[in-house]
Amino acid sequence: MWWEKKGHLEINDKNHLSIAGLDACTLAKEYGTPLYVYNKQRIIDNFTAIKNAFQKHTDNFRIHYAMKANSNLEILKILYRKGANIDAVSPYEAKIAMDAGYPQKKIMFTGTSVSNNDLKMLVDDNIFINIDSLSQIRRLRKIAGNNLNVSLRWNPGMGAGHHSHTITAGKYVKFGIPESNLAHAVELIKESGLNLVGLHQHIGSGWLADDVLVFLKTVDRTIDTAAKVQDKIGHNLEFIDFGGGPGIPYRAEDKEFPLDAYAEGICRKVNSSPLKNSKIAIEPGRYIVGDTGILLLGINTVEDKNIPLIGVNGGFNTLARPSFYGSYHEMIVCNHTASENKKEFMVAGNLCESGDVFSENRETLRKLPIPHEGDILAILNAGAYGYSMTSTYNSRPKPKELLIDNKSAKIIRKETW
Numbered sequence: 001m002w003w004e005k006k007g008h009l010e011i012n013d014k015n016h017l018s019i020a021g022l023d024a025c026t027l028a029k030e031y032g033t034p035l036y037v038y039n040k041q042r043i044i045d046n047f048t049a050i051k052n053a054f055q056k057h058t059d060n061f062r063i064h065y066a067m068k069a070n071s072n073l074e075i076l077k078i079l080y081r082k083g084a085n086i087d088a089v090s091p092y093e094a095k096i097a098m099d100a101g102y103p104q105k106k107i108m109f110t111g112t113s114v115s116n117n118d119l120k121m122l123v124d125d126n127i128f129i130n131i132d133s134l135s136q137i138r139r140l141r142k143i144a145g146n147n148l149n150v151s152l153r154w155n156p157g158m159g160a161g162h163h164s165h166t167i168t169a170g171k172y173v174k175f176g177i178p179e180s181n182l183a184h185a186v187e188l189i190k191e192s193g194l195n196l197v198g199l200h201q202h203i204g205s206g207w208l209a210d211d212v213l214v215f216l217k218t219v220d221r222t223i224d225t226a227a228k229v230q231d232k233i234g235h236n237l238e239f240i241d242f243g244g245g246p247g248i249p250y251r252a253e254d255k256e257f258p259l260d261a262y263a264e265g266i267c268r269k270v271n272s273s274p275l276k277n278s279k280i281a282i283e284p285g286r287y288i289v290g291d292t293g294i295l296l297l298g299i300n301t302v303e304d305k306n307i308p309l310i311g312v313n314g315g316f317n318t319l320a321r322p323s324f325y326g327s328y329h330e331m332i333v334c335n336h337t338a339s340e341n342k343k344e345f346m347v348a349g350n351l352c353e354s355g356d357v358f359s360e361n362r363e364t365l366r367k368l369p370i371p372h373e374g375d376i377l378a379i380l381n382a383g384a385y386g387y388s389m390t391s392t393y394n395s396r397p398k399p400k401e402l403l404i405d406n407k408s409a410k411i412i413r414k415e416t417w
């Protein structure tokens with residue numbers, strides 16, 4: 001199958017799905033479902049792949065893990081030990097990162113519609129702030145006083161993403177400072193006695209090979225703009241941050257993300273520009289954890305209604321992406337991985353809403369081996385924006401999380417309300 005990866009997702013000799021060497025059916029039985037299962041080694045491998053891709057071209061870079069993708073404490077700790085920094089989007093994420101052991105200097109906050117209370121919490125905690133509005137500059141000055149180092153998130157005018165909701169640059173977008181306000185923002189920072197030390201962009205989330213060219217165009221724009229900003233402020237910027245966004249294949253036909261072209265493109269452009277002495281920063285989330293997490297659900301109902309239906313014991317409170325974005329997630333009946341006896345089903349959750357389906361939408365059925373009630377359904381690529389977007393809608397608890405390390409499993413978050 002296209003999703004098989006040695007040491008990560010395999011079909012074992014019982015024809016069951018195996019995750020990091022452990023039988024998914026056994027895990028589901030032992031720990032109960034719904035259950036998020038993560039493979040520690042895969043997290044390390046993905047992080048290392050990015051690090052190696054940049055290291056071929058420069059040592060002057062840092063990776064801020066976008067913890068909004070998955071903020072489990074154990075996962076944060078694994079990445080900390082590998083040298084990650086953090087991209088936090090709320091003061092609470094910054095606090096969780098500190099709890100996981102990250103020193104303040106490794107955490108950068110990039111927020112939107114930021115309140116005075118948010119700013120105060122961040123300043124009190126000594127967290128670096130990446131500013132995204134003129135309003136924030138004015139208010140930060142009053143809260144922080146002089147001499148605070150800050151950076152600016154600008155909007156390079158073009159974006160990319162797997163869905164319109166995840167495109168974060170361009171016209172109808174709330175994020176960042178548009179080019180038309182940038183000179184004013186730089187001036188305001190100067191007048192406010194804040195020190196501008198970086199320029200940041202994040203054009204969107206979940207783009208693949210075809211969008212790398214769009215991304216590299218925005219890299220050019222950001223470098224040109226940073227060079228102008230440097231001229232204006234009269235000193236070099238300490239860093240230039242290109243945000244996150246690298247996608248992962250969710251479907252058989254999706255191409256692998258071209259990591260080498262991406263890293264080489266960024267490094268070549270920066271190294272041959274007036275920004276060559278600035279540190280390169282990136283903020284990947286999905287690429288690091290996306291394929292490391294599998295959601296295991298119990299099958300409650302197999303029944304022909306107006307359409308053939310599989311009913312599972314989780315819903316968009318457990319994994320929001322299919323209902324929220326119409327996202328495709330591969331599904332596997334864990335104990336029938338090799339069955340040829342397939343049929344098209346609506347795969348639906350246990351919430352009281354018709355849109356609560358795990359196939360991309362209500363009309364798109366999924367061809368699966370015919371399961372029995374009590375079987376286990378695995379939903380792949382659920383490591384990023386899976387658990388972190390869960391809710392307790394319908395007053396159901398949030399699922400457990402399990403980490404597999406060297407073929408031994410441990411619960412890293414209990415079921416919570």
Ligand code: LLP
Pocket residue numbers: 066068069087110166168202204205206243244245246283284285286287321384385
């Ligand atoms: N940096 C900033 C400022 C961001 O806003 C984001 C994601 C990232 C980095 C990381 O992006 P990544 O490398 O993970 O693509 N819930 C959506 C994704 C929303 C992403 C929000 N911002 C989904 O499930 O696809």
